[in-house]
Amino acid sequence: MRKKFLSVLTILMISLLAAYAQPGRKVESFNTNWKFYLGDEGDAKNLAYNDGEWRQLTLPHDWSIEGKFDEKNPTGQAGGGLPAGIGWYRKTFTIPQTAQGKNVFIDFDGVYCNSEVWINGHSLGKRPNGYISFQYDLTPYLNYGAQKNIIAVKVDNSAQPNSRWYTGSGIYRNVWLTTTSKSYIPQWGTFVTAKVNTANAIVSMQTQVVVNQKGLHLKASVLTPSGQLVNSITTALEGNDSLTTVNQNIVVGQPKLWSVNNPYLYKVVFQVLAGKQVIDKYVTPIGIRSFNFDADKGFSLNGERMKIKGVCMHHDLGALGAAINARAMERQLEILKAMGCNAIRTSHNPPAPEYLDLCDRMGFIVMDEAFDMWAKKKNKQDYYQYFPAWHKRDLEDQVKRDRNHPSVMMWSIGNEIREQFDSTGITLTRELVKIVKDLDTTRPVTTALSEADGKKNFLYKSGALDLLGFNYHPETYADFPKNYPGEKFIAAETISGYATRGYYDTPTDSTRHWPTSSKAKFTQGNSQFAVPAYDNVAAYWGSTHEETWKLIKKYDYLSGEFVWSGFDFIGEPVPYPWPARSSYYGIIDLAGFPKDVYYMYQSEWTDKPVLHLLPHWNWEAGKTVDVWAYYNNADEVELFLNGRSLGTRSKQGEELHIVWKVPFEPGVLKAVSRKDGKVVLTEEKHTAGKPAKIELVADRKLIKSDGKDLSFITVRVLDAAGNIVPDADNLVNFTIKGKGILAGVDNGAQASMESFKEPQRKAFHGLCLAIVQASKSAGLLTVTAQSEGLLPATVVIRVK
Template sequence: MQLKWFSITLVWILSLTTALAQPGARTIKSFDNDWLFYLGDDSLARNVNYNAGSWRSLNLPHDWSIEGAFDEKNATTQAEGGLPAGIGWYRKIFTLPAALKDKNFFINFDGVYRNSEVWINGHYLGKRPNGYISFQYNLTPYLQFGGSNVIAVKVDNSGQPNSRWYSGSGIYRHVWMTSTGKSYIPEGGAFIKTADVSGNRAIINFQTQVMVNEDNLRLKASIYTASGELVNSIITSVGNGDTLATVSQNIIVGHPNLWSIDHPYLYKVVLQLLSGKQVVDNEQHTLGIRYFNFDVQRGFFLNGESVKIKGVCLHHDEGALGAAVNTRAMERQLQILKDMGCNAIRTSHNPPAPEFLDLCDRMGFIVMDEAFDMWEKKKNKHDYHEDFKKWHKRDLEDQVKRDRNHPSVFLWSIGNEIREQFDSTGITIARELVSIVKKLDNTRPVTSALSESDPKKNFIYQSGALDLVGLNYHQEVYANFPKNYPNQKFIATETMSALETRGFYDTPTDTTRHWPHSSKEKFAKGNPEVAVTAYDNVAAYWGTTHEETWKIIKKYDFLSGLFVWTGFDYIGEPVPYAWPARSSYYGIVDLAGFPKDVYYMYQSEWTDKPVLHLLPHWNHNPGETIDVWAYYSQADEVELFLNGQSLGTRAKQNDDLHVSWKVPYQPGTLKAISRKSGRIIKTEEIYTAGPPAQIKLDVDRASIKADGRDLSYITVSVLDKNGHVVSNADNLIQFNITGPGVMAGVDNGSPTSMEPFKASQHKAFHGLCLAIVQAKQNAGIITLTAQAEGMPKTKVIIRAR
């Protein structure tokens, strides 16, 4: 199995001089650089002697859709974001020394959207329709050692519509070249699991497949601490002859350092295939030792401790970067969610990038790893239902084998709102899919996200194959779950579908609105701004506000937890509006990564941090009565002041999650003070802002790696002369960059902006804008300058090291 290492892990590997004294036979190298790309179709491009001199040169990962313009006339539907799709070709020429002719060479694609076909030196390697799964081809029989080799990849995303959200187009995840000796551990062939944790020890079981092409092989498995100290190892003989052998080994770890959400400790594992004293193949993995279980009455337990699952659903796009995988972009998303108190991620509705799971391992998230959004019954004309019968077994096997060594993965999902739940075909298919998973991994429960809450009507549930009942919405049945589903374990796989636009507010706030109102109304009749109020009182007709469902989940122990739809806004599926809306309103955080107000409700509920957050802004019409809300924690009460005059003290009653006041608007300063036992815990002030006068740049990381991938995110705030954010500012911000960096993207979080993401300018939205700077591959000083009409230039320095 290939593994992509963070820099800290690379340092660790280099320090293993004892364990890896011999160079070993396996190498894994990035195959991302120096590709040629052509947007369009040319069947001759598969040929070795094809002239691609006019093609564009680029590095992977690459998403060509995000480079295009939003257009209602594009083949992709509004649900997919209205960006272009089509067909594209990629070619790469590479050489291999003649001295390597006795090695095996494999190419690994982490994900290609979609219908990829691959040729090496004119030989057809195969097709993979699924746009999300990782796959591998053996190149060895067709390579020219000592000469040039040509690999060609066709990507066909022309069959539209094929997704219910933005998919992206192209080789949008990493590509790797792996070389091994004659005998080797095949892709996904190593399964490392915690067999038992008891007392002061843990038993780690290794089930390792070996492709045997020589005699007298031995397999050495070693476990090291995070700092590189040997914990224990074992050497076992491997069968002789040309065969695929499976080697079973157990290693005892004394006084194990357990992996948990708050302490995600990772051991390191080295597998070495030995012929005499020579290492003929080797693999490295991370290992998190943990145990967990779901209890019918008491919910979820991790390492024997009760944990309420506080999760969010995430689609795979990274805002302005589109689907093109960037580890820092994913890390930033997870950091923002971690700070909110989120501890779990559902990969909706498909396998994630491998690096995403690496991050969850390292940062302490538990993951519901989902496989399919549909089976044989379609949701879109040209979606995966066309390929399910032929490919589902291979795709699901590849997913489980790839992801089963991640300690973060605690739950497999075989589908989301699958339409076979409504007829008896759901019984047969559900049993087959669960069987596929269980043959490869019997350590984790399997569920499916069910949208039919009546157990008598749900055929996937009736199959009896699921270990865990996963319900989407239908919060009205949660309190009575033990009665309706006797002796069953529960997870709310998808909840809320609450809607907000960051920075937009309207009243009243004392009633809940549903947009659209029902399935008969496709789009909402909202407001001219095509916006949804950021007060938490609007939801799609099938969902609830954030507060409504969380109150239920937190109340009952047997409700193990939930996944909120969604953590971040995403491109596509712009419920409740039609065009010109082109991205979602569901996120707790907007598309640019700016938290909406409800983020602080979750932070007040999901963390131990002292929280005090006021909404809305304080620029309104004279005489207007404004509903002022405060989210707070670690305090007994909040007192509100307007221009120094107290407007009263409020405390949460019963199961309230916020307090509120009705305030006749006056310009000036709105101030809140939270207290506990009379002691001030926090103070927050918001101000009436004047006209835009200056730009402020806040950089999330002022020092980044000069590796051609690392990112710095710069928050651009439009301020008045006193330094207050101008809540209605929509100034056009122009950017200029000098030094070894490029503009990777721009955004403002607006779900209706038609401005391109790949540009050097962007309008502010409710006073904020985002610039993303990407390092080149040489060190130096990057300077980003921002300017807008009528305001002085401002700049920020970023060091690429």
């Protein structure tokens, strides 16, 4: 039996070694078995350092989200009041002897911020930018076989404040180990574009290859998603011991075009060949599409005119912080897609690579943004101090990394840049646009301008921008063609409307600006640190959602908009003082629960039938309540209270909602929408009794046993009849058993001081959220929610 076991073990060892011995590319996740220390430990870069007492963890990791909210933390209220500081990561690993003679690289998708990396005590370099992806060559310093290697990473986020929003801290994106032959395609070494006509597409490929032997060829093959060959081309590689660039073209007959409704993805497989042997293999997904911005007709995709219905998104994932998780990002995009959103602006930095992969696959147009500041600072310790030395490298790396994504249709080189107010903006705009154009001429370059007067704006005066992007200033939209003749337009950032999910006050007859100007002190708030969820409160520089959307849809030359913002995010809690620590701007709250205005957009941005009634129906007797309804696909809506008709309303002119003023009485408020006299939808609001029980609703009851997959579980506090209790704030405790862990909790409250990581959370207006994460083994994951005086609830998640 022992001999048989050894024989099997030997075969497995030979197979493993053979995998490394084979020529070609090997890309492995390098996220596991890291050790972490929070604090400055300068000797940790040394090979002999003892890290035996350090915490062991799996990347991606954000240490700030694990901390406590405190207004004394140097990140300040704008950064969410969470800690920052210095952290160290170390990993011990081995490389097989068979990898000797190959190239071994480490790829970091993002480290916030000021990272320094060492391998076996040798410095590999520094990258100050916290959002950029980068690579180091480990090859000259590695030990092979049984000898150990130690990589050390210092992350220094101690210089504060360095951001206007929550950044997170640490190696918060994925890390990869890439092994290649000596002849190989370098990182981001392909650039694939396509020109479409009525019958076919010409796919053009520009590929860099490091050539270290004679007689090599580069083969490029276009494949369908299922792997079926469409066409291929093979080209001899010139030179030896050099970097060469190869240009190739492939015809794709009757191509299936990528669109927001049908995001069809081909892939190009590049192979470096020595005879029939594959020396290297590099895969680039592509979407074949055409798009255009027109000064008169706005935006078109594949020849079809359409509005860009976009939102701005920061990078945090609520209770998960900045540590990226593909499922958490996918959930956000699913919620936005259901609203009718078709575009994302990555505010105000390069996103995680996986985010763009999702946008490619799910059908979103992307404005890919580089910087929030150039050489003039917005915060005392921000990127401005590194901009002179690093902006060219960082922007080049962003463009090279992201230019093959079909979802990316605009490059933004900055947001509300302060150089727009002086002549330095002319020189820098031209320089940055040239950096982009040297690498990609297929997409327009824009920047988000807060100064809307072209006579005063030096970025506009540069003449270098392909697409004029305004932040706010809807008063300029009607006269845009007159004031900016021949210019193409995108509303790069709009609205800045505030809302707290589930909170209402009346009347709603006028729009409120909190505060009323940049010089006015904010005094209009309340002790709950809440903003009414009716769409009638905005920042002084902004507007309501309805005001701006009416204009965007009215004028053809307005290509579309990016609403500030899609989701609430940690930090920038305007207009309230501490303890507010998260934003109020989102259409969706921090936990992922839609606010009421979500349904206004759904009624305008989709063709699906919509009828949404607000507010809840729990009020003091006799109070007059403004009842709003958003609807579409109907001629009218009739409102009933306890069976009595309160009248029929329909939208008049440019109205996007209808209103009744209703004296409250307990019971049932019911709305019925009709088209051609036939009922389309019905919605009811019931007066709820006291909290009696908990209900758990999982977004997915089957998740993968990969150690990463998530299920988002909505916790609803109900009365005995099953109605959500709109003022319920019961403390809910969570127990997790089986194949997974509790990854985070939230409730969407913008001023809550509760930890995202404790196994409990107060309900906020009847709701809270538990996020559970799968283990790496299959089985059942049981989640139980309990609260004093309430019937508990349990949900079982299958981990497969």
